[in-house]
Amino acid sequence: MRYIVFSLSFVIVVLHLSCTKEITSKDFTIPNTFTSGIEGPxxxxxxxxxxxxxxKEGTIGKITPDGRLSLFLELPDGSIGNGIRFGEQDKMYVADYTNHNILMVDMDTREISVFAHHPDANQPNDIAISPSGIIYASDPNWKNGTGNIWKITRSKGFEKLESNMGTTNGIEVSPDGGKLYVNESVQRKIWVYDIQNDGTVLNKKLLYSFDDFGLDGMRCDSKGNLYVCRYDKGTVVILSPKGKLLKEIKLKGSKPTNITFSNDFGTFYVTMADKGCIEIVENKL
Structure with missing residues (x-):
């Protein structure tokens, strides 16, 4: 009888420890300093x-590596940003979904200009940049459950790569510039394409499909593994370039919208819509 009691106690302790270790993130910024529209990052x-x-909506916040938070800039003319990426060292690109723009910000002067505009785009929503400087944008129509993918350059502006997809959302380019990853939030699928020399894409293949919850922003680490935000599930899933599920990381909040890495890839940061803050995770993969 003693043995049985000890065993049950041991099981309870083990289960308790496993549950407490399940959440591996912590708050990087104070909750509710951002709106529920927190994105980027x-x-x-x-x-x-x-x-x-x-x-408030229509702003961009800046957080130093030690967690100091401040207003970086306010977007003009009713613009509201979503995805953010950096191209050249002094240029920030912002997907302005209300005015159907890709905005470019000079990081030295904080001057904002329109890099490209398309009045018939649904948004754009999230963006990625190839090593050659080509911008790719997801463009969901949430009401209709459809979406597009755009290729965007200074010389030609918005060029549609594919239409009539599901609700396109997270988008990423592999570190070597050879693959484009696009997910469909509602349909819970991640697609991969081969990027051609001219920036167009071919050979669409299903990389991974989920049975529940939603998908949002994605980023690749330096090895090409794909980190995917699972909206409403409160996790980040890590997939290999071949589509193998390597790990799933539990977050404190339930609605992760997007993700970015530290420059050494030792940590990653996740924007949380339900908490209005950013969570930080030590990257142990």
Missing amino acids: ATDFRGNIYAVNYQ
């Missing part, structure tokens, strides 16, 4: 993190 060359909708 992106890391500059000095390690600062940027995310949209700090304190």
Whole structure:
């Protein structure tokens, strides 16, 4: 009888420890300093993190590596940002979904200009940049459950790569510039394409499909593994370039919208819509 009691106690202790270890993130910023529209995020060359909708819609907040938070800028003319990426060292690109723009921000002067505009785009929503400087944008129509993918350059503006997809959302380019990853939030699928020399895409294949919850922003680490935000599930899933599920990381909040890495890839930062803040995770993969 003693043995049985000890065994049950041991099981309870083990289960308790496993549950307490399940959440591996912690708050990087104070909750509710951003709106529920917190998105972005992106890391500059000095390690600062940027995310949209700090304190109110239409802004971008800046967080230093040690967690100091401040207003970086306000977007003009009713623009509201979503995805953020950095191209050249002094240029930030912002998906302005209300005015159907890709905005470019000079990081030295904070001057904002329209890099490209398309009046018939649904948004755009999230963006990725190839090593050659080509911007790719997801473009969901949430009401209809459809979406597009755009290729965007200074010379040609928005060029549609594919239409009539599911609700396109997270988008990423592999570190070597050879693959484009796009997910469909409602349909819970992640697609992979081969990027051609001219920036167009071919050979669409299903990389991974989920049975529940939603999908949001994605980023690749330096090895090409794909980190996917599982909206409403409160996790980040890590997939290999071949589509093998390597790990799933539990977050404190339930609605992760997007993710960015520190410059050494030792940590990653996740924007949380339900908490209005950014969570930080030590990257142990």
